[in-house]
Amino acid sequence: MNMENGPNIGGKIIDKSYFDQNGNEIIIKNNTILxxxxxxxxxxxxxxxxxxxxxxxxxxxxxxxSNGSHEDHKEMISRFKWKFPIIAIDDEHLERDFFIKTHPFFLIVDNFQTVYKKGTINNLEELKSIFHQKKGIEMQLSK
Structure with a gap:
């Protein structure tokens, strides 16, 4: 997993609100996987x-x-039955707001907007490892 992308572990993410595919304001204030x-x-x-x-x-x-359009997002939601917010962001804003240059990438932040874990996903096995890590992260973040 590439760790040189994105903000530093222990660093804070930008305090900014975004709007999801339904126009709902999303403010990242809780323990969150981005x-x-x-x-x-x-x-x-x-x-x-x-x-x-x-x-x-x-x-x-x-x-x-995602850098997809509103129509792209509607199609993904329909096809994969996703129920989470999707925020459209272009590459320029992605790099400016999160220092991310490569995809797919994840950040796990705590309720203080501090980066707890991060990484570029190179294959399905790495994605599965995040899923397994998430169980431990849930326990640590809920303390």
Whole structure:
């Protein structure tokens, strides 16, 4: 997993609100997995069917950032039965707000907006490892 992308572990993410596919304001204030994909990225497309597994949590929120259009997001929601917020973000804002240059990428932040874990996902096995790590993270973040 590439760790040189994104903000530093222990660093804070930008305190900013975003709007999801339904126009709802999303403010990242809770323990949250932020997942970043590009609709032009082959690895991102390959892992899309598995994203739902890591998004199902009662203790950790999940937000997907994508450079896709509103129509792209509607299609993904319909196809994969996603129920989490999807935020449209272009590559320029992705790099400016989160220092992220490669996809797919994840950040796990605590309720103080501090980066707890991060990484570039290179294959399905790495995505599965996040899912397994998430169980331990839920326990640590809920203390």
């Amino acid at each position: 997942f970043f994909i590009s609709i032009y990225c082959v690895r991102c497309i390959q892992i899309m069917p598995f994203i739902k597994k890591i998004s199902n949590s009662k203790k950790v929120d999940f937000v997907l950032f």
